[in-house]
Amino acid sequence: MAGQKKERSGTERVKYGPLAQWIGFNLRMAQESGFQAFSHLSKEIGETPGRFATLTLIGRNPGISQTVLSRASGRDKSSLTPVLEDLVRRGLVARKRTDHDRRTYRLSLTADGKQALARLNRCAKRHERNLDRIIGARDRAKFLQILKKIAAEIG
Amino acid sequence: MAGQKKERSGTERVKYGPLAQWIGFNLRMAQESGFQAFSHLSKEIGETPGRFATLTLIGRNPGISQTVLSRASGRDKSSLTPVLEDLVRRGLVARKRTDHDRRTYRLSLTADGKQALARLNRCAKRHERNLDRIIGARDRAKFLQILKKIAAEIG
């Protein structure tokens, strides 16, 4: 059994082929890793990354409608229905119907919502510091600019 | 009704606040956009981006097991169960049990699988050209390196 090496955890030599050079694949891997890392950090608070973006956007844009919110956060409006249902039920978000247009809701944060957001922001700061350490201060701005460019122009 | 402007599609002025500067959020937006764009391109072939990575990795590593494959593609092994079931059913992937270890499967591409992969590769090349155009040739290598660094080091 000369070179018959046993596969030990993490020792697998997997060939990625063209995948290694593809932006799309590496974008997914990086995003997923970051998502998991933040989930871990914010787990103690009991909130997920998606809800965090939702709360931030509502906090910054009181009175925003669900449709506008969905576009801003890059998700389909139907994805927000259960999320907002839950946030309203738990008293973090207030949802008021407007009288001049009874189709739309006006979303805003409650006091509890603002407090939860503040806690999440502290988590996010830690997370971003980790990312900054990995990316390096010198390349951060450029990297961010490219990410935005991709999101804006690929459609 | 002086400044009462009507909200027209795409005219919404949403304030992103700190979100605009956060790597995590912009990573998600970019990844999702890219994912959608590639889905669109590869829709005619009837394959999704996730399956594409799966096929590539199997093609490059014939005999790979599901667990190793799942780690290489950054997904939980249980996510692969239905995917492989489908790929095997459609005759793109062959799954053989080994005799020296009857727990694991050895995965490989069939002729049809190789052909489907070739078609997908042509799609992916188009997609990557679009991304290259957005990123710019000068920054591409650096950008890719940072993505890999994030995936590798954030855990």
Added chain:
DNA sequence: GCGCGATCGTTTGATATCCAACGATTGTAT
């Protein structure tokens, strides 16, 4: 006024993903 197309949020159905637990199998320590 009135009707028709557009928009809002929801519902429904499909995928993709995670995690924890499981049965079968293997390796190892004693």
Added chain:
DNA sequence: ATACAATCGTTGGATATCAAACGATCGCGC
């Protein structure tokens, strides 16, 4: 030899997402 821990792929339960279709409501043209 035998028992115990580790590993493989699957199952079950939960969440997140999209896309298409729907009822309610609005706005505009006439």
